[in-house]
Amino acid sequence: MASSDTAPAHAADTASGTGSGTAPGAASDTASGAAPEALEVLRRVFGYESFRGQQQAIIDQVVAGGDALVLMPTGGGKSLCYQIPSLVREGTGVVVSPLIALMQDQVDALSELGVRAGFLNSTQDPDQRREVERAYLAGELDLLYLAPERLLTEQTMRLLDNGRIALFAIDEAHCVSQWGHDFRPSYLGLSELHERWPQVPRIALTATATKATHAEIASRLKLEEAGQFVASFDRPNIQYRIAPKNDPKKQLLNLLRTEHAGDAGIVYCLSRASVEKTAQFLNDNGIEALPYHAMLDDRTRAANQARFLREEGLVVVATIAFGMGIDKPDVRFVAHLDLPKSVEGYYQETGRAGRDGLPSTAWLAYGLQDVVQQRKMIDTSEGDSAHKRRLATHLDAMLALCETVECRRSQLLAYFGQTGEPCGNCDTCLEPPQSWDGTIAAQKLLSAVYRLHHERRQKFGAGQVIDILLGKETEKIRQHRHDQLTVYGIGTELQDGEWRGVVRQLLAQGLLAVEGDYGTLVLTESSGEVLGQRRKVMLRREPEKAAKAARVSKSKAAVDLPAEAVPVFEQLRAWRAATAKEQGVPAYVIFHDSTLRQIAATAPATLSELGTISGVGENKLAKYGQQVLDALAG
Structure with a gap:
């Protein structure tokens, strides 16, 4: 789906090997009090027994026709908050997303769940667009994905007028923040939705926002009176580490060889030239890496993104243009070879690691030249003095995070107005520096x-x-x-x-x-x-030695599995890989690792038993159930 968390990705966010059977989110909540229709959809379509965290309250708000503004970290289960109301309410849920390149994958993932989804964008030919428009007008779509630029055209507005809209979901809502890290001017026009369709509920969602950005989103989208839902921004499975920069490409290579051999990951660089050089360096040293930046032709960029999503163990070296909406749950590391411009950007980018809840690394190489370069970029940037002061404030907060002698996770949470105890799992906790x-x-x-x-x-x-x-x-x-x-x-x-x-x-x-x-x-x-x-x-x-990573076993995907279940899990992964390749979809669209782990651990012998596994909904049970049982028997 349009956010960084698609419906199938929630399966991975769910149990992290616990087999809890609850929908993804922060703290577990009971399902009592949830709208019966919503709970039934959760169980039948998505395969979970109960909601978690604030999902229930958000869904109830939107199902009842109320507006909502949702701040929830990547992997927190945001997509369910608009997908389920779209399935419960009459009409089609219209999802506003900036992610044209990923809409096909998002629709494919929903289709695997038996959800009727479509999109309208420039990648389609006229016949394809007409078929989606016909399906919408006929009431045959549960969700329709649109980029803001297309939604705001008079032609699309008239199309929507002639059908039944269940809700508007404004994903990646931080794009409306004018001085944010992902500003999209077209998002400013989305305030028109309420003026044209005042009876249609709106839900705006983002994975990162300070109090100031939160207020700006509410103001620009006219959501001041909406229900405000702010989840914890803590991602306890991510280990934050910031290393003094000393030949960063070699430092990165050492990190990948010693801690993340064979893992999928993202490496962020500031410039296109650095992206190309770093990708080449990794390939020369035996690590398959793909570049991604704005100067690559569209075909190459799309191909590299598709390979990263569909293949296992690939590394993408990219500018910050890459990653928003990427729904790959098993990204084990995010590395920065240059200093991010803001804590919000850093949090958004590192949050793409470990969406499946397994241990993951956020690693940053940081040095004197980073500070010099960022200060110079601010001085020479376009905009008035107020704009430059905002940029400087963002940078100061990022530098404070880099230079702190306190727990990095606590400081990160404090930036978003939340509190946290020392985590014991970041570099400053593992090897405390001295002041x-x-x-x-x-x-x-x-x-x-x-x-x-x-x-x-x-x-x-x-x-x-x-x-x-x-x-x-x-x-x-x-x-x-x-x-x-x-x-x-x-x-x-x-x-x-x-x-x-x-x-x-x-x-x-x-x-x-x-x-x-x-x-x-x-x-x-x-x-x-x-x-x-x-x-x-x-x-x-700086400590004399770098913090030691809290590593998991090499068979990371099989964490918490009894030894006898590990080969069963690998057998299931092999089946999933072959099935995904045959269908031309990412492996996680079939089932997430967390679901396969639970299957391997419990070894269900019948379709009925398999249907009790968290993440196995009605449609997937019908489509893949017998194949899974055959794979277990084989």
């Missing part, structure tokens, strides 16, 4: 920048300033007679890498700035507080 009084070091470095500027009328980047502090005898130092400065050689108590960490953290704290195309260092208004001994500077000291 140290870096006031004197900061004074030395700021003094060097000051003397270069005011005594010599010169500006240099971090490398030259550090060489001066270390008293190095380089050609550049001799040429500019920097060995005659009073600060020359006063910083030998720290090594080169440690000084780079000081520069990085002073930049992060706004005590130092960069300017120009060459990233030269300049003082800020706050620098005087440190030089004048009016401000203490606490800095983060």
Whole structure:
């Protein structure tokens, strides 16, 4: 479906091997009080016994004709919140999605569940579009997917007028936030829906939003009076790790070889050139990797995306253009080789890992040049000073997350206005870094920048300033007679890498700035507080060794299975892979690993017993039940 969580993906989010039989979400809730029709659809179509978290309240709100604004993390079960009301209410649920390239997969996944779904977009020929329009007008569609640009045309509006609309689901609703990380101007027009169809309930959904973005979504979509549902943003199965950058491609290769051999994952890079080089580097070193960025032709981009969804163990190296709506549940890692521009973007991207609830890694390589580069991008960005201040605020929050000595998960949740105890499973919990009084070091470095500027009328980047502090005898130092400065050689108590960490953290704290195309260092208004001994500077000291990952066994998909069930599980996976290939759909559209694990563990002998497995709905039981029993018998 249109969100990052399609209906089948919820199966993986459900039990994570527990066999609980409840629909995906946060904390388990009973089904009592849910609309009987909604609960019956949940059990018959999706194969779950009860709702979880806030799903029941959201669904009841929309089924009753009320509006809802839903903030729920990726993997939290958002799609059920509009799919089930679309099946319960009269008419067709119209889903607004920015994800044209994925609509076919979304419709295929629903069709596997026996749900009548269709889409209208530019990939169809006129005959295909006419058939979908006919089905809508005849009341033969449960869900219809549209991009906002197509929905807002007068032709589509008239089409919808002539049919029966059950609800409007506005997916990826953060796209309406003008200064958000995925802004889509066309989303601003979606406020027209309520004006044209005031009796049709609307549900807007997003996997990430701060309080400010939440308020902006509500305002722009005129949902201030809607039911507001905010779930916990905690993803406890994801291990957050941020490593000092030191030849990041080699660091990435080591991560993949030692912890994620054979795993599917996403690697994010800032530039297209970096995407191409990194993908080539991984391929040269025996890891199959596909590039994805805006300059690839449409055919190649679509083919690479399709391969990632359908094949197991592939790595995609991409710009941030990739990933929204990707419904692959078994992404075991998301790696960033460049600093994300905001915590919201970082959370959205890392959230694409571990949708099946199994242990997954969010790894980021972070260094001085990242800070310099991001600051420079803000200075040269289009927009007024208010816009640049917003960008700087986003970056400051991201830098604070990188530099914290506290639990990263707690800080991440705090950014979204939520609280959390130290998790024990991020790098700062596993190998706590120390904070140290870096006031004197900061004074030395700021003094060097000051003397270069005011005594010599010169500006240099971090490398030259550090060489001066270390008293190095380089050609550049001799040429500019920097060995005659009073600060020359006063910083030998720290090594080169440690000084780079000081520069990085002073930049992060706004005590130092960069300017120009060459990233030269300049003082800020706050620098005087440190030089004048009016401000203490606490800095983060990296642990001597990187945090050890809490790893699972190599047979990750078989976590929590008894030993005798592991070969049965692999047998079921082989059947699923062959079936998916034959049908031309991703394997998870057939059944999720969590469902196959439960089948392997319980070994049902009859169709009736198989029908009790979480994630085996009525349609899938009829379509695949005997094949599964045959695979178990074989």
